[in-house]
Amino acid sequence: MMNFDRRSLLKGIGAAGVAPAFSGLASAEGDGDPAADRFLIDLREVDRADVPGEVEIVHDISDIDLLAARGDPESVPGVDSTAPDVAVYQDDAGSVPENAGPAAEVDKGADNSGSPGWDDGLSNNELQWDKRAQRVGELSDRPGNQRTVHDTTTGEGARVAVIDSGVSDAHPDLADVVNEELSENFTTDEYDFRPNGAGDHGTHVAGTVAGTNASGDGVLGTAPDAEIVSLRVFSGVEGASGDVIAAIVAAANRGCDAANLSLGYPVPFVDPEEYPFLLDIKEAYERAAAYAREQGTLVINSAGNDGIDMDAEGVLSLPTEAEGVFGVSATGPIGFLWDDRQQREDLALKRLADPTSSPAFYTNYGSAVDVSAAGGDVDLEALNEGDKPAYYDLVLSTVVSPDGEGGVEPGYGWKAGTSMAAPQVAGAVALVRSLRPDASAAEVESLIRETASEGEPGGEPFHGAGHLDLRRLVKAAR
Structure with missing residues (x-):
């Protein structure tokens, strides 16, 4: 994921600041091995009664x-009864201090008006190319000329789980969206569902x-009348696979139509072959996805930001390649609103060096991609030279x-990242479920695939069934 705000951009961003790093995997020692004191127990291989009392159950x-669980995995009987609980990291989490989260007093009256961009008079609405390209609400490039997505549905009655770094309901655009009763902290810290040192990734x-x-x-979501859990x-910067898997199951049990990872x-x-514990993690994700689908919940996941072919030998990209997970690759324009002449609404998406459906330079690709969606792209040279608003x-x-x-x-x-593309699809699920609340997970997936537009440029490896088409x-x- 790449993360830019106005202040950081005006200070200048080097090439390292736009690296397509996404999230990491490390042990407490940082060597890529599973965390020493966390592990998963497979109840198909051992009876619950045989799990020693000194083993702490973190999630049932x-x-x-x-x-x-936490403790000594060797104390659990059975050769195949345990598997490592692999740690995951978000690379941008350090941008928000640990104390900026749920324990803090939140100012819900902050002034959030105005454009976060250059002093060019552009509104936030104009800058949402991802929604303009899909004719969402009033953000169509041709307002009043054709029916928009929100003329049909705004996602009312649907529910989407955001399994991430937490969602801040202090934001006015999310204040009435988050279901506090159903939201939960799945980490082992003492705070609630709001961000706690892990940045604003989940809020975004x-x-x-x-x-x-x-x-x-402000910003308009794909399904502004849907509910967020x-x-x-x-x-902070660290998570655990067991927390994520527990959250997927919880999302299904809480009636979520989609779970966004x-x-x-x-x-x-x-x-x-080098990291065999990945196969154990894959199997755990597959169990969770299968259970979620039985409850009607689609598990949506970003394809990853390493620019790799997921079909290549020696590559297993998780959770995307786990069966039952709906994989989303990222696309984005090059040149959006770089030219003053583009500010005319009917030209904004036409005068582009690359179209909005063009694969982003960082996106993973391969047969695990179900569809592509807007995740953002960037011309690194233009960004570093600073003479164009390349971050648009x-x-x-x-x-x-933090407010200080x-x-x-x-x-x-x-x-930017496939992290930003996945929620475009999660929002699309909310739109479908608002219209067809009884549709199965398979039926919703089929609708998304069948209505996707032609996946060009790049073809099937980058777009799967095609590019998300909300209309x-x-x-x-x-």
């Missing part, structure tokens, strides 16, 4: 015959799904930052 995931994702554009110049799985295990942790090609959404007084300040900022999707669902 017995719906899929798993326990997430949630805005893409269900931002309400409360001020009229924040299931936090990152505490924007996380993974990037290079070099993709070779199951990233995805604008809701963010929060122990609280958080809501705002708007750009990020065709809601028409078919209706």
Whole structure:
């Protein structure tokens, strides 16, 4: 994921600041091995009664015959009864201090008006190319000329779980969206579902799904009348696979139509021969996805940001390649609103060096991709030279930052990554379920694939069944 706000961009960004790093995998020692004191217990291999009392059960995931535990895995009988609980990291989490999260007093009256971009008079609404390309709400490039997606549905009655770094309901565009009762912290820290030192990644994702554009110049989500359930799985910069798997099962049990995962295990942790514990993690994700689908919940995951062919030998990209997980690759324009002449609404998406459906330079690709969606792209040379607003090609959404007084300040900022593409699809699921609440997970997936537009440029490896097309999707669902 790439993360830019106005202040950091104006200070200048070097090439390292836009590296396509996404999330990492490491042990407590940082050597790529599983964390020493966390492990999974397979209840298909050992009886629950035989688990020693000194083993702490962190999560009871017995719906899929798993326990997430802490202690000595060798104390559990059975050769195949335990598997490592692999740690995951978000690379941008250090941008928000640990004390900026849930324990802080939040100022919900902060002034969030105005553009986060250059002093060019552009509104946030104009900068949402991802929604303009899909004719979402009033953000169509041809307002009043054709029916928009929100003329058919705004996602009312649907529910989406954001399994991430937490969602800040201090943001005015998310204040009435997050279901506090169903939201939960799945880490072992003492705080709640809101961010706690893990950055605003989950808040950005949630805005893409269900931002309400409360001020009229905020951000508008794909399904602004859908409900968000924040299931936090990152505490500071570190998370654990067992927390994520438990959160998937919880999302299904809480009636979520989609569970959005924007996380993974990037290079070099993709070779199951070198890292055999990846096969255990894959099997656990498959159990969770199968259970979720039985309850009607689609598990949506970002394909990863390493620019690798997931079909290549020695590559296993998780959770995307786990059976039952809907994989999303990222696309984005090059040149959006670089030219003053583009500010005419009917030209904004036409005068582009690369179209909005062009594969992003960082996206993983291969047969595990089900569809592509807007995740943002960037011309690194233009960005580093600073003579063009190259970050306009990233995805604008809701963010929060420390306010210097122990609280958080809501705002708007750009990020890019397959992390930003997955919630476009999670929002699409909400639109379908608002129209067809009884549709099965398989039926919703089929509708998304069948209505996707032609996957060009790049073809099937980069787009799977095609590029997400919300207008065709809601028409078919209706």
